[in-house]
Amino acid sequence: MNLFMHYAFDVWMQRHFPQCPFARYADDAVVHCRSQEQAQEVMHAIASRLAECGLTMHPEKSKIVYCKDRSRTQTYPNVTFTFLGFQFRPRRVLTRHGQVSTSFVPGVSPDALKRMRQTVRGWRLQRQTSKSLFELAERCNPTICGWWNYYGAFHRTAMHELSRYLDRKLVRWVQRKYKTLRRHKRCSEEWLRKMRQAYPREFAHWQYQGKQVG
Incomplete structure (x- = not known):
């Protein structure tokens, strides 16, 4: 598919619209235009080109954006x-x-955040009460680091929502692990906050942003 799109799209774009920079990954592409008129012309031409190649533009994703x-x-x-x-x-x-x-x-996009939350939910952190906080960090950090290295490359504050979600899951783990904190959410948040202050580099998301727990 990638080799096909190279000739069907990349080479064609460079030949017919050299003044329009573009980025493409697989069958996803973004084309930069200088005016709405130019964008409409390019979009129509791309639709015709794809039809020649037996392809169609995605009806929802294909649009002109200001x-x-x-x-x-x-x-x-x-x-x-x-x-x-x-x-x-x-x-x-x-x-x-x-x-x-x-x-x-x-x-980071809302859909990407949703997928990351689903992954975290699948870890069932609140049920890992036989493990220590440090063991949880060892398990989670490789994945969290990968997310932050990719999605945190731009507008890093957009990733704070994921950090807050992770901390909420850890608070639930604290409540389940320690019987004296089971019905005390604020005390559990305070416990996690103190651990974060004592070990600020233990969890990868603690290192990347300074948002407080809770």
Whole structure:
């Protein structure tokens, strides 16, 4: 498929629209255009090209998106898209001068976060009461590190939701492991907070962001 798409799409794009940079992975592609008119022309041409090759454009994923930011302030129906697990959309960011601004940047997508939460749920951490906190960290860290190294490459604060979810699962583990804390969620959160302060590098997600437990 990749070799086929190289000739069916990549080479064709370079020949017919050399002024439009693009990125493609498998059958997913993003094409950069300078105007809505150009985007409509390119989209129509791509649809025709794919039809020649016996392919069709995805009816929902194929769309024209306006990359809205501090210098592009017009109103369009679509201002977000997802590519390779990242959601590209307008976000409030801090400039190098410490000012708040709007930039069109990628961050982990909601679907990717959902898949990661499902993986964490499958670990059944709250039932691993025979293990120590350090043993749990040893088991989980390789996967957490992989997630953060990939999805944390851009707009890292978007990954804080996953960190909070992991900590909530660990709080439930604390409640199940220690009978005196079983019905005391706040005390369990405090226990985990103290462990985090004492061992800030124990869990990978503790190292990557400073959000407090609870």
